[in-house]
Amino acid sequence: MEFQPRISRFPPVVVLINANDDTVEMVKRMLDVKGICCLTSCHFADVKKGIINFSDFLAKHNPAVVIFDISPPYRENWRFFETMRDSLEMKSRGIVLTTTNKKRLDEIVGNNSDAIEIVGKPYDLQEISDAIENALLKVEASS
């Protein structure tokens, strides 16, 4: 089933938590074409350092789906991702996970991260697009 954005004043909102401006731009462009609103993005490091308060950020933008990118150092950033994922504010929101080296990430974190590997090719973006649509469908079905 393909995700169809509803005709509404409020299009489905996703937010990006990433380190790489190029990747943010690529994903935003892809979401624009799909009619999915990427309201905002912030740097993973800014959340880690407390420059951006994760709870306030989610409360303010209220996204249906959050796209997290795990960049090096993989071990440390994976732990911080788990903390964010398990927070109460993430309840009933969808998650899409990306990284630039899934094999090494899985080796380091010791399990299958379910992350999508992104190296900037059209097939990565298609995979991310599919994952976002699936996450939005799940959120919609559970609401």
Add this chain to the structure above:
Amino acid sequence: MSESMKTTKGLVALFNASDDTIEMVYRLLTKQGDGQSLIWCHFADLKRGIVVFEKYMEKHNPELVIFDISPPYDENWTFFKTMRSNKVMKGRGTVLTTTNKLRLDEIIGEDSNALEIVGLKTDLDLIQAAIGRETAVAEGARRVGQHG
């Protein structure tokens, strides 16, 4: 005076996308470096012209430049090659890093000679060794410039 004589001894410039990686390299140089200092800017800012590569290099004159190639790999590799072949790179050492060397090499169709960095101590040891090696090469070039 040759271009190689103008570099600032011990100054390392880092062009990266990730603040975490910048911090890791900064800590590495501070704790285990050989008296080097670090300046950095975001790779994306160079591509977008927010920072002008030539002016940045002329202003700071780093002895060594660490370029990180992040996605989109094909596009950023092309931009890296443009910077690497610029005349302002003459006499400076170069270290290349990436988070996924296998995919980078596949996409660009050649061996990038990049160091893979995923945040482990072993990666940092490799970067430190490469910095030492490239610094020695730059030092050698400077001496040749002084005596040649």
